Amino acid sequence: MSNSKEIIARNIFFLSAIASAVMILAILGFMIALVIPIFKAGNFLAIWTGPWAPHAGLYGIGPMISGTLWIALLATAICLPLSLGTSFVITSLGSPRIRRMLGALVRLMTGIPTVIYGFVGIFLLIPLVREGIGGPGMCVLTAGMVLAILISPTMILFFTDSLLAVNVSYDQAAKALGANRVQRLLYVMVPRATGGMAAGFILALGRALGDTLIALMLAGNAIQAPHTVLEPARTLTAHIALVKAADFDSLEFRSIFACGIVLYLFATTATVAVRLLVRKREVPS
Numbered sequence: 001m002s003n004s005k006e007i008i009a010r011n012i013f014f015l016s017a018i019a020s021a022v023m024i025l026a027i028l029g030f031m032i033a034l035v036i037p038i039f040k041a042g043n044f045l046a047i048w049t050g051p052w053a054p055h056a057g058l059y060g061i062g063p064m065i066s067g068t069l070w071i072a073l074l075a076t077a078i079c080l081p082l083s084l085g086t087s088f089v090i091t092s093l094g095s096p097r098i099r100r101m102l103g104a105l106v107r108l109m110t111g112i113p114t115v116i117y118g119f120v121g122i123f124l125l126i127p128l129v130r131e132g133i134g135g136p137g138m139c140v141l142t143a144g145m146v147l148a149i150l151i152s153p154t155m156i157l158f159f160t161d162s163l164l165a166v167n168v169s170y171d172q173a174a175k176a177l178g179a180n181r182v183q184r185l186l187y188v189m190v191p192r193a194t195g196g197m198a199a200g201f202i203l204a205l206g207r208a209l210g211d212t213l214i215a216l217m218l219a220g221n222a223i224q225a226p227h228t229v230l231e232p233a234r235t236l237t238a239h240i241a242l243v244k245a246a247d248f249d250s251l252e253f254r255s256i257f258a259c260g261i262v263l264y265l266f267a268t269t270a271t272v273a274v275r276l277l278v279r280k281r282e283v284p285s
Helices: 002-041 044-049 062-093 096-109 114-132 140-164 168-176 181-210 213-218 236-242 251-279
Strands: none
Touching (some): 044 062, 044 251, 062 181, 062 213, 114 140, 114 213, 140 181, 181 251, 213 236, 236 251
């Protein structure tokens, strides 16, 4: 009886996996089919690298790709040192009380709606950037800073879990040899947690690439490839949200599916990278 239940369960799981794969490929195929008319109307490369000027028959999403990369990479660059420091305090360097407080704060941040971060950025950060640094205020820097706060819980939790997963015997052996807490953290725990920490970094980057609301509220949404962090920009997700075309068959409307394909490729690349890192995870603990 138990064997028959196991066979049924295994078949259900197998069919579920196949159904998921079919749906993912169907979504990709749907987006490609809708983008084909744009390919036929112009140069294939111009769609990905050219300017956005619908009035001139140009539907390039190059500026949006550039804006997405600028904001996402800036956010992860800001988030990385903050997340490393916080995870180090939670796992090793802080007192038990500080560890509990920081851990609770990080878990609380995961439940804060994105729009709250956006409002704080609008009423607090934009004026500070405009008056203190210059520029319009709604720019790559502002969006990147707020997005860094948004993705930090993801990175911190992955870093913390990876460090805590290291076998305690390594830490005890280093302590017996006279290593202090900082030395044990940097030379014993971190090298054995790099796989999980890298996976957390990639997932946080993936979330930054796919965020819509922060870029929509704070980046300025200018259709241009930014050259500095003080210039406004538009991301792929914001472009999808902002394009309004009454005609479903118009090339302008279909261009948003080209944005979807790029985001799909970003997400797929991040997922594959995480799977590879998890397989080649840190030295067995």
